[in-house]
Each structure stands twice: as structure tokens, then as C-alpha cells.
Amino acid sequence: AQTVTQSQPEMSVQEAETVTLSCTYDTSENNYYLFWYKQPPSRQMILVIRQEAYKQQNATENRFSVNFQKAAKSFSLKISDSQLGDTAMYFCAFMKSSSDRGSTLGRLYFGRGTQLTVWP
Amino acid sequence: DAGVIQSPRHEVTEMGQEVTLRCKPISGHNSLFWYRQTMMRGLELLIYFNNNVPIDDSGMPEDRFSAKMPNASFSTLKIQPSEPRDSAVYFCASSFTPNGQRYGYTFGSGTRLTVV
Numbered sequence: 001a002q003t004v005t006q007s008q009p010e011m012s013v014q015e016a017e018t019v020t021l022s023c024t025y026d027t028s029e030n031n032y033y034l035f036w037y038k039q040p041p042s043r044q045m046i047l048v049i050r051q052e053a054y055k056q057q058n059a060t061e062n063r064f065s066v067n068f069q070k071a072a073k074s075f076s077l078k079i080s081d082s083q084l085g086d087t088a089m090y091f092c093a094f095m096k097s098s099s100d101r102g103s104t105l106g107r108l109y110f111g112r113g114t115q116l117t118v119w120p
Numbered sequence: 121d122a123g124v125i126q127s128p129r130h131e132v133t134e135m136g137q138e139v140t141l142r143c144k145p146i147s148g149h150n151s152l153f154w155y156r157q158t159m160m161r162g163l164e165l166l167i168y169f170n171n172n173v174p175i176d177d178s179g180m181p182e183d184r185f186s187a188k189m190p191n192a193s194f195s196t197l198k199i200q201p202s203e204p205r206d207s208a209v210y211f212c213a214s215s216f217t218p219n220g221q222r223y224g225y226t227f228g229s230g231t232r233l234t235v236v
Contacts, residue, residue, distance in 0.1 A: 045227035110163040
């Protein structure tokens with residue numbers, strides 16, 4: 001079974017500063033995908049960034065970047081120049097990449113989330 | 121593209137009543153997922169359809185829960201009879217498999233269910 005662990009239930013950062021959210025996962029798979037989703041107070045789940053495990057280069061999306069350490073099974077999210085609108089719950093998620101047509105194909109496994117508050 | 125559409129956005133019902141949640145996935149997506157979110161348990165996968173066929177329903181809590189996908193553009197999640205512990209936010213999400221593996225899901229806005 002795949003498990004995703006987010007060890008920081010809450011974090012806060014001042015506007016314009018940088019913050020890093022941690023995520024670790026446990027899997028025996030070699031090929032997989034990792035995601036960070038954002039859930040603001042509106043409760044809409046929004047995809048922030050994704051990483052393919054076979055790519056060594058860390059993914060970046062504007063102010064959002066990841067530090068993917070495959071051997072350590074670590075996938076942290078860095079938010080630069082934090083903005084008030086970044087206040088949200090952030091979820092780390094894992095998905096297998098397999099040609100196996102078994103029941104777990106396409107299933108996303110989520111961590112428990114980190115509540116990030118950006119203050120002025 | 122209107123995204124994944126869920127209805128209703130909020131539902132308040134009395135214990136013992138039947139509740140039906142609805143979802144319209146993104147056109148062209150062939151995988152559909154129902155998740156439940158609570159403070160205690162986080163995000164739990166309830167059931168997963170691929171090409172309208174239920175693939176994994178191991179997350180469905182008990183026989184009171186049932187889900188259907190009669191066609192590619194519509195799915196329902198039904199709870200009968202409802203209980204207070206069913207109170208949660210229920211999300212529907214869709215993707216195009218296998219590309220969904222690369223690009224994740226698109227989620228609906230969720231239905232907040234309150235059973236009193």
C-alpha cells in the first residue's frame with residue numbers, strides 16, 4: 001500500500017517570504033507521479049504542481065517549486081514570495097504509474113494536509 | 121470547459137432520509153472518482169469508475185452507500201438511510217486515464233452534506 005505523510009499540520013509565513021512544506025511517501029514502485037494540491041477556503045481542490053518520478057529535474061510553476069528526493073522518498077513544496085492568496089490547505093498526493101490494469105491504477109493517495117496561513 | 125460539476129453544493133437532511141449526490145465529469149474524461157473529506161479521516165477514496173465500470177469500491181463504508189455511472193457524463197452517490205456520521209464534504213473528480221496519471225484529477229467543488 002502507498003502512504004503519504006505530511007508531518008506539519010499547520011504552518012505560517014509572512015507575506016513575501018518563502019516557506020517549504022514537507023511530504024514523504026512510502027512505496028515499492030519505481031515509476032510514479034507526485035502532486036501538490038491546494039484547497040483554499042472555497043474548498044475547491046486546485047492542482048498546484050506535479051512531478052514525474054523518472055525525471056530528475058525538479059518541477060517549477062512560477063512561485064512554486066518542488067524538491068524531489070527519490071531515494072529519500074521526499075517531495076517538498078517551496079512557495080516563494082508568499083501572497084495572501086496562498087492561504088490554504090495543501091495536500092501532497094501520490095499516484096502509481098503502471099500498465100497494470102489493476103484496481104489501483106489511477107488512484108490518488110493523499111496526505112492529511114498542511115494548513116498554510118500567510119499573514120501581512 | 122465547465123469543469124467537473126457537482127450538485128447540490130450544500131445538503132442538509134434528517135437522519136434516516138435518502139440523499140443523492142450528483143456529478144457531471146469533464147467531457148472526454150473516462151475515469152471518475154468519489155472522495156469523502158472529514159477532519160478525522162482526511163480525504164478517502166470511496167469508489168472509482170473507469171469507462172463507466174466500477175473498478176474499486178473497497179472504500180465504500182457500508183451497504184448504505186451506493187454509486188452508479190449510467191453513462192459517461194453522469195454519476196450519482198446515494199446514501200440510504202443517512203446517519204449523522206455521514207456528514208462530510210463529498211468530492212467528485214475526473215481524469216483521462218492513462219494521461220490522468222501524469223496530470224492528476226480535476227475536482228468538482230464538492231457537496232457539503234450535513235445529517236442532523
